[in-house]
Amino acid sequence: MKSNDHRKVMIEFQALEKTFRTSKGEVHAIEDLNIKIFDKEFVSVVGPSGCGKTTLLKITSGLLPRTAGGVAVNGSPVDGPAKQIGMVFQNPVLLKWRTVLDNILLPIEILKLPRRSYQEKAMELIKLVDLIGFENFLPSELSGGMQQRVSLCRALITDPPILLMDEPFGSLDALTRDDMNLELQRIWETKKKTVLFITHSIPEAVFLSDRVVVLSPRPSKVVLTVDVNFKRPREPSDKYEKEFGRLCTLLRSAIKK
Numbered sequence: 454m455k456s457n458d459h460r461k462v463m464i465e466f467q468a469l470e471k472t473f474r475t476s477k478g479e480v481h482a483i484e485d486l487n488i489k490i491f492d493k494e495f496v497s498v499v500g501p502s503g504c505g506k507t508t509l510l511k512i513t514s515g516l517l518p519r520t521a522g523g524v525a526v527n528g529s530p531v532d533g534p535a536k537q538i539g540m541v542f543q544n545p546v547l548l549k550w551r552t553v554l555d556n557i558l559l560p561i562e563i564l565k566l567p568r569r570s571y572q573e574k575a576m577e578l579i580k581l582v583d584l585i586g587f588e589n590f591l592p593s594e595l596s597g598g599m600q601q602r603v604s605l606c607r608a609l610i611t612d613p614p615i616l617l618m619d620e621p622f623g624s625l626d627a628l629t630r631d632d633m634n635l636e637l638q639r640i641w642e643t644k645k646k647t648v649l650f651i652t653h654s655i656p657e658a659v660f661l662s663d664r665v666v667v668l669s670p671r672p673s674k675v676v677l678t679v680d681v682n683f684k685r686p687r688e689p690s691d692k693y694e695k696e697f698g699r700l701c702t703l704l705r706s707a708i709k710k
């Protein structure tokens with residue numbers, strides 16, 4: 454980072470370390486991880502399977518304790534589930550007996566906020582992700598892509614400044630995934646969130662991000678950070694640009710299996 458960089462830091466990992474103690478011994482998942490993510494920045498993390506990406510998101514959201522080092526969100530150390538964070542998982546994890554609207558309003562109930570004052574907000578989000586007319590459908594009546602859009606609305610209902618996304622489109626077919634990337638870009642531009650995005654797909658990371666961070670195999674640390682300077686909003690045809698290909702090749706060669 455440049456010393457004249459005065460942007461607000463929204464997420465900071467400082468010498469972060471995580472070791473799991475299991476019945477079969479210790480698993481050293483994360484070692485000496487240092488990353489700063491700035492306000493309204495879109496940062497993707499890529500790395501080999503099992504290197505600790507999900508662990509990193511869980512530590513950030515306060516769902517898992519760290520072993521050593523520091524994690525701060527919006528200037529405060531993380532010491533439990535954080536309200537300023539919306540989380541989207543690889544699977545939509547919707548409650549199957551609740552309608553689309555009721556799934557989106559679940560965090561409001563859990564936080565004991567007045568449901569009626571969030572109903573309009575929920576409808577705005579439903580419109581934003583193009584699900585108008587489906588608010589009373591059950592999850593089983595929706596496609597995978599639609600379910601993932603519902604889980605995105607659920608993450609956005611409390612309007613958290615930070616979104617953590619763990620391979621959210623990994624289980625979708627390629628065409629739906631491209632649509633979701635455009636949709637996410639549009640939402641990110643409308644809502645101006647800080648996003649930490651985990652993905653297996655290097656083109657997806659390059660397409661969406663301001664910066665892509667490559668992690669080493671376990672125990673993970675940062676091996677490469679790449680700035681993506683394509684103009685926004687990005688278009689699907691950007692993927693055929695020479696520079697896009699160059700960045701993908703650079704990132705691919707940095708990922709060690």
Ligand SMILES: Nc1ncnc2c1ncn2[C@@H]1O[C@H](COP(=O)(O)OP(=O)(O)O)[C@@H](O)[C@H]1O
Nearest residue numbers: 473475480482501502503504505506507508509
């Ligand atoms: N709750 C846990 N207990 C013990 N080991 C775990 C636990 N969660 C993850 N691990 C281990 O930590 C490592 C990183 O896991 P994970 O963060 O899920 O990787 P990734 O998301 O990058 O594929 C793996 O070796 C995994 O087996």
Ligand SMILES: [Mg+2]
Nearest residue numbers: 506507508619
């Ligand atoms: Mg994972």
